[in-house]
Amino acid sequence: MIGGGSVANRKVKKLLSASAKVTVVAPELHSELEPLYTNGKIHWLKESCKPKHLTSAFMVISASGNKEAQHIINSTVAPHQLVNGADNPSIGNIAFPASFEEEDYHIAISTKGKNPSAAKKLKQQLQKWFHPREQ
């Protein structure tokens, strides 16, 4: 995870729920990620992004908003690596959908990268549809 701010915070939690081994590379860490670091749930390299951070990663997430870091990612990753351009979709080859789980379902909504807020709204509508009495 390149970047440790609010976008990284959301994505790290999704990745941990999928049992990923997460390393955050960022000079600063979001306050909600600090306890995960202290408790050994994630690794944290308190550095700016460098090519050496990327070579052994299965998935690289660009979430710093920093142009230099985006350039390093774009020019370093190999074709077989998964790259999520959370701060710049043009450098990525995968995107996170809005998603939620119900007992027998895992529902994911994507707008093909075009309108993440609309994906979130549709997710919330579907959650209400599953639990109409909780509104």
Ligand SMILES: C[C@@]1(CC(=O)O)C2=NC(=C\c3[nH]c(c(CCC(=O)O)c3CC(=O)O)Cc3[nH]c(c(CC(=O)O)c3CCC(=O)O)/C=C3\N/C(=C\2)[C@@H](CCC(=O)O)[C@]3(C)CC(=O)O)/[C@H]1CCC(=O)O
């Ligand atoms: C669905 C969700 C999943 C998740 O993140 O887990 C997700 N974004 C969410 C929320 C959200 N994202 C943004 C806002 C503020 C919007 C506003 O202010 O209007 C909010 C709303 C909020 O935060 O409340 C802004 C934004 N998002 C991207 C850019 C970059 C760009 O477009 O250039 C910018 C502009 C940055 C800027 O310019 O500032 C890019 C991507 N965001 C995606 C996914 C992928 C496409 C998904 C699809 O196909 O629909 C993609 C392509 C890459 C990726 O991130 O994988 C999650 C909902 C979580 C939930 O369910 O609650």
Ligand SMILES: NC(=O)c1ccc[n+]([C@@H]2O[C@H](COP(=O)([O-])OP(=O)(O)OC[C@H]3O[C@@H](n4cnc5c(N)ncnc54)[C@H](O)[C@@H]3O)[C@@H](O)[C@H]2O)c1
């Ligand atoms: N995909 C999405 O859902 C979504 C949603 C909102 C915003 N964004 C975009 O994502 C980016 C990050 O947003 P944020 O709110 O998390 O920002 P933020 O300012 O909270 O966090 C930025 C993080 O990146 C780190 N950073 C800065 N330069 C770095 C470098 N060279 N190498 C490594 N880490 C570095 C900072 O230390 C910090 O931890 C912005 O460009 C924003 O426009 C994406």
